[in-house]
Amino acid sequence: MGGASVTSTTISVDVESEDGGSAAAAVVAGDGSGRNLLEWAYPQEDVLSLCKSLTETCVGPFRRLLAELNDTATPMGHPPVTCIVSDNVMDFSMEAARELGLPYVQLYTSSAISYVGVRHYRLLFDRGLAPIKDVKQLTNEYLDTPVEDVLGLRNMRFKDFPSFIRSPAPDDYMLHFVLGIAERAVGASAMIVNTFGDLEEEAVAAMEALGLPKVYTIGPLPLLAPSSSISMSLWKQQEECLPWLDDKEPGSVVYANFGSITVMTNEQLVEFAWGLAKSGRHFLWIIRPDLAKGDTAVLPSEFSAETAERGLVASWCPQQQVLNHPAVGAFLTHSGWNSTLESMCGGVPVISWPFFGDQQTNCRYQCNEWGVGMEIDSDVRRDAVADLITEVMEGESGKVMKKKAQEWKEKAVTATKSGGSSHRNFDALIRDVLAPSRSG
Numbered sequence: 001m002g003g004a005s006v007t008s009t010t011i012s013v014d015v016e017s018e019d020g021g022s023a024a025a026a027v028v029a030g031d032g033s034g035r036n037l038l039e040w041a042y043p044q045e046d047v048l049s050l051c052k053s054l055t056e057t058c059v060g061p062f063r064r065l066l067a068e069l070n071d072t073a074t075p076m077g078h079p080p081v082t083c084i085v086s087d088n089v090m091d092f093s094m095e096a097a098r099e100l101g102l103p104y105v106q107l108y109t110s111s112a113i114s115y116v117g118v119r120h121y122r123l124l125f126d127r128g129l130a131p132i133k134d135v136k137q138l139t140n141e142y143l144d145t146p147v148e149d150v151l152g153l154r155n156m157r158f159k160d161f162p163s164f165i166r167s168p169a170p171d172d173y174m175l176h177f178v179l180g181i182a183e184r185a186v187g188a189s190a191m192i193v194n195t196f197g198d199l200e201e202e203a204v205a206a207m208e209a210l211g212l213p214k215v216y217t218i219g220p221l222p223l224l225a226p227s228s229s230i231s232m233s234l235w236k237q238q239e240e241c242l243p244w245l246d247d248k249e250p251g252s253v254v255y256a257n258f259g260s261i262t263v264m265t266n267e268q269l270v271e272f273a274w275g276l277a278k279s280g281r282h283f284l285w286i287i288r289p290d291l292a293k294g295d296t297a298v299l300p301s302e303f304s305a306e307t308a309e310r311g312l313v314a315s316w317c318p319q320q321q322v323l324n325h326p327a328v329g330a331f332l333t334h335s336g337w338n339s340t341l342e343s344m345c346g347g348v349p350v351i352s353w354p355f356f357g358d359q360q361t362n363c364r365y366q367c368n369e370w371g372v373g374m375e376i377d378s379d380v381r382r383d384a385v386a387d388l389i390t391e392v393m394e395g396e397s398g399k400v401m402k403k404k405a406q407e408w409k410e411k412a413v414t415a416t417k418s419g420g421s422s423h424r425n426f427d428a429l430i431r432d433v434l435a436p437s438r439s440g
Contacts, residue, residue, distance in 0.1 A: 051089075051177050059092040066096055083434045085192070091181055094188060103189035103433050110337045112193050112203035112215075113365055114358030116152040117161045118182040119210050121175070123150065124165055129158055131170045138166060152206020160364040163356045186211040190433050194219040194341065196415035196422055199370070199408065214432065216425040220341040222320050223416040241284055241317045242325070248282055251329035254389055255322055255348075257286035258334040262355040263293045268380050272332075273303045275385020281393060282310045284328075286317055323348050329402075330392045332385075335363040335373075347409035349373060349401035351388050353380060371404040 070080045085105040086093040097104035108115055124130040129145060132138065143159035143166075150156050158165075164175040185191060193204065195217050207215050218224070245253060254276065258264070264272075269292050276283045291297045299313070319339070322328060323346030331343045335352045340362045343350050350373035352363040366373035374388050374397070392398040415422045 048173060051174065054089060054092065055177075058090070059095055062093055063096050063099070066100065070100075088181055088185065091184055094184065098187075104187075105190045105192060105429070105433055106185055106188040107192045107194070108185070109194060110358045111340070111362055111365075112195055112200040112207060112217075113153060114162050114337070114361045115182060115185075115193075116150075116203045116206045116210070117156075117358075117361045118164075118178055119207075120150050120153070120161070121165050121179050123147075124158070124161065130165050130167075131172075132166060132168050135168060151209060152203045154202075155368060156364070160360055162358050163360050186213070188213055190429060191215045192218050192429065194221050194337070196220060196412055198411045198415065198421075199344075216429045217415075218422045218425050218429070220345055220412050220416065222338075222342050222345045223412060224422065241312060241314050242321060244312050245284065245322065245325045245327040248327035250326045251393070252282050253325075253327045254279065254281050254283040254330050254332060254393070255328045256283060256332035257317070257319060257339070258291065258332075258353070258355070259336045259339060260288075262334045262336075263291060266292050266298070269297055270300060270303075271380045271382045272385060273299050274382040275380075275389070276311065276332075277303055277307050278382055278386035279389040279393075281389060282327075283307070283312070284317070284322065285311065285313050286315065287313055288315060320345070330389060330398075332389070335359045335366060337362060340366065341412075344372070344405065344408045345412055347402075347406040349392050349398065349405045351376060351385075351392055353378075370408065372401050372408065374401075 066081055066084075069078050081100070081102065083103045083105060084093050084097040085107060088106050088108045091106065094104045094106070121130065124147070127147075129147065132142070137143075140159075143157065145158045147156045147158055147161075162178065164172070164178050167175050169175075190213050191207070193200070193207075193215060195204070196219055197204070197217050200217070204215050204217060256272070256276065269287075276285065287297050287299075289296055320342050323331065323342050328346070328348055331339070331348045331350045333339050333343065333350050333352055335350070335354045336359055340350075350366055352359075352366055352373050353376045354360045354363040363373070363375055367375050374392060376384060376388060392401060414420050417423070
């Protein structure tokens with residue numbers, strides 16, 4: 001890309017929780033099914049404490065690190081810092097950049113549509129749709145309420161917005177945490193989004209109309225960096241699944257993976273298991289040890305016996321390679337953004353079961369705007385899982401989705417080729433943002 005010479009220093013921040021509390025208290029409301037009506041919120045991990053720590057404790061050490069990097073007497077030998085690029089969640093670095101008079105570039109790691117969705121939270125407040133008045137509103141009838149005239153987004157319902165908006169508490173910490181990050185981003189010098197122009201052109205235009213500086217679409221990152229050189233995985237990968245796939249017919253395998261942080265009940269796990277079994281298809285299923293809430297994920301022995309000849313269960317895998325394997329014909333997914341892009345780069349249609357955050361928005365677009373997926377109801381049932389797998393793998397709708405998935409794959413490849421839009425945008429970012437600070 002381009003002819004500019006850039007020296008980069010990568011910084012990762014380790015944050016430990018001080019109180020060890022859970023991300024949010026679970027709110028259980030009976031609807032006759034025994035399901036938690038607030039499972040939309042966020043995984044019952046330490047997310048809340050992590051976000052508070054990022055906000056309250058990181059800027060000081062980051063300032064000290066910048067001073068060290070810019071000290072010409074240091075033995076580290078680094079050139080001075082002339083630009084700061086950070087993850088949007090690490091936006092404390094914007095304050096430090098401003099103090100030093102440096103350009104600050106924010107990398108938005110989710111979809112452009114999810115950013116626009118968060119920026120319209122105040123619209124939902126103004127229209128009285130949020131905060132919800134009662135947990136009983138967390139039913140399909142209320143969640144299906146149409147939301148018209150949303151800049152940059154099409155055919156939205158209340159449930160299609162990033163899920164933090166579903167909180168019944170107007171002062172919910174996570175809701176205001178993500179909204180604050182989105183609104184503060186207007187102070188950045190530029191924003192990078194891991195996407196490509198053809199996919200989210202309307203949403204990217206809306207981001208700039210909402211006050212952001214120049215937005216550079218530079219992606220999909222899976223196509224810009226070989227899988228052997230960089231991994232987006234948070235888990236140790238098991239390679240044995242690739243030889244297993246080599247023995248399967250093209251398009252014959254369902255790949256199931258719900259990402260790094262999604263959790264489900266044991267009952268939901270069992271429904272997915274029997275849905276895969278009833279489909280009669282070969283499947284590769286990634287089950288993290290902590291996938292089931294409050295317990296180790298355990299599959300019924302009868303399921304294991306019935307599917308031993310056509311299923312492989314692993315704790316993790318090299319997902320990019322799996323989704324690009326010719327044997328994979330469908331992806332059962334949570335619709336996280338990395339998984340969404342990786343499925344497009346592989347040309348694989350999806351069956352989506354979104355969990356929280358941006359996943360609901362991504363799912364809506366996969367199924368209704370991009371034409372590459374079908375959604376499973378949050379109240380998952382084995383028959384529905386089996387039926388959707390059958391439709392995607394061999395039905396008429398599935399054929400259309402496979403064709404669309406291949407079309408998106410071709411557009412993604414074009415964007416990331418030399419001279420493609422993502423390459424040009426990277427060169428423009430260096431020219432417009434970094435080069436002026438160097439010459440000054």
